[in-house]
Amino acid sequence: MLHVRERYGNLIRLNYRYRGRTGYARRFLLTLLVAASLLSGCATGPTDTPAPVTEEVASVPPNAGDSTETIVILHTNDFHGAVEPEEIQGSGGTSEEGGLVNLISLIGQLRQEHPDRTLLLDAGDSFQGSYVSNNTQGELVMAAMNIAGYDAWALGNHEFDWGQEPLRARIAQAEFPALAANIHDEATGKLWDAVQPYTIVEVGRIKAGILGLAYPGTPAISRPQNVAGLDFRQAEEIVRRYLPELQQQAGLIIVLSHLGYDGDLALAKAVDGIDVIVGGHSHTFVESPRNVNDTLIVQAGAKGQVIGRLELTVSVGTGQVVDYTGRKVLVPVTGNVAVVNQEVQGLVDAALAQAAETVNQPIGETAVALRPQSAGEFALGNLVVDAMLAYELDGQRADIAMHNNGGIRAALPKGPVSFGQLYAVLPFDNQLMALDLTGEQILRILEHSVSSSPGKMQVAGMTFEFDMGRPKGDRIVQAAAGGELLDAARVYRVVTIDYLASGGDGQETFLEGGNPAYGDTAVWAVAQYIRAHSPVYPQVEGRIIQR
C-alpha cells in the first residue's frame, strides 16, 4: 500500500465531506485511547446497574458443557469510507491509524481467536466520506466487509447519499443481512423490500437475535429524492413490535442501531429485554459499556480508528448475560497487524490507483484563469455560487446562493479542470444547505459580510451595493434579488454551505433560517456544474459594488 501512496501522493486523500486531518500529532489519539482506557478503569462509570464482574479482556475460555457460553461481539460503525490510514508523525517515526486494510486485518486477527464464538457487526454509515470510497459508491468497502465476514449491518443515514438504487446494489453485494426494521414503504406500510428487520445468528451455543434500526430522522438530513417513498419510524415502537418475535427465536437480544448515543440511551431506558445495543451515528468512543436498565450500550467511535470488542458470558439456557467486559472494549486499529489481509490489500491498491487516475482527469475546462480573493466580488467566487444556485438541492433551485470568500482557497489556471484541482479550490468538504430566510435576515447577513472588510460574501441570484464610509450595520445601500429590490418581508430560498448555516464567520443570522435541507458537498456541485457548462467563463459582473 505504501508504494501506492508514494506514487499518488495526497491527491487520493480527498474527503468529500470530512476534512482530512493533518498528520500532525496523529499519534496522540493512540495515546489518548490508551489513557482513556486506563482512566476508564478508575472512573466511576455512568451506570444504572451494578458494575460487571469481569473487567479485563483476557482470552475467552472454552466452556463446552458449562451452563454458560462466553462470546465476543466485534463491532464497527461510521467507517465513512476511511479507506486510507492516517499517517502519524511522531518522534519514533511514522505509524498508521485506521485504514481499511488494517481494520479488516485486525478483525481477522481478533476473530481468529474464537472463530465459532465471535459475532461481527456494523452499525452503518459505512461508505460515504472519501474520494476513493465515493468513487465506487461503496463497492470497495462492501467487498472488504464481505471478506471480513460480517454477520449483520444496520443501515445508516449516509447509506442513502447516492440514492436508493446504489444502496440496493450494495445490499445485493452484501453477503450478510442489511437490517433496518424501522424503514417502511410509505405506499404499502410494509417493511422496505430492500432490507430485513432482524437476523438470527448462532454463535457458539447461543442464538443471537439481531434487530437493525436506521436513524429515524434520516429524511430531515438527506436529499428528499434519496429517501422518497420511505417512512422512517421511531425506534421504540418498532422494537416493542419485534421483541416478542425475536425472543421466541433467540436468547440473546441485540439491537444494531444507528440512532446515536442519546437514542440508544433512550431506547434502553424505555424498553426492557434488550441485552446489548451496538450503536453508531454520534461517533462516540464508548470506552466502557454503558449499562442502562440491564442493557449494555457500546459504540466504536468512527472512521475505523478502533474496533469494539465486547465479551459476554451468556446463560445457554436463558440467553441472559451473566457477565461482560467492563472496560477496554475499544481496540485501536494501527498498522501493527500480525497478518495483512492480502485480498483487501489488493482491492484497496487497485481502488487507490483508479481514484488517482480519475481525480486527475479533466471534468471540463475554464476559458479564463481564476483566482481567489479575500474581499469583494471575483470571478472564481461567481463560478462557485452560480454552481450552487444551479444545484437542485430539494427538487428546486434556490433564489439566492451565498458562499464566503474565505472558503474559496486556490486558483484554477485557464484550460482543463480536474476534480483534484477543484478540491484545492474548495478543500473544506462543506456541504450544501438550503434555508428559508426573509429579506430582512438576508440584509443582516450582507451587513455582517461588510462589517470588517469590503465584502466577504459571494452571491448569485442577487446583487448589492455597500458603502464602507457608513456606520457598521448600515452599510448596505441597495440590494436586489431576481431583478427586484430585496423585500424585507418576503421569504427567499437560500442555498449556502453548512459552515455558514451553523454560524461560521460570525454569521449567526443563518441560524434563524427555516426549512433546512441538505445536499451534496459544494465541491461536488461545482464539479457537476463545470461538467454541464464547460467551458465555463465566469466574470466579475457587478453583483457586489462598493460605493
Add this chain to the structure above:
Amino acid sequence: MIGTPNQRLTVYVDDEPRRFFVGLRVRHAVGYLAAWRVERREAIIMDGDGNHLDLDGALYDGERLYVQPLGAPEGDDND
C-alpha cells in the same frame, strides 16, 4: 427526538447553550477554531458522559460538549 426539518436542537458547548439545525455535526457546534485544534491533536471533544467524540458525530438535543486542551505534542515541532 427528530421531528420536522425546522426543528432545532440545543447543544451546550462548555456549558454555553447554542441552537443548531438538526443534521449538523460536532465540528459545527464547537466552531472552526476548536475543530482545527482537535485536528491538530491539541484538543479533544468529550460528551457529558466522558466519552471522546469524533468531530463528525451527529449532534443531539441537549448534548453537552466539552473542548479539552491537550498538552503540546512532543517532538512535533516541524508542523
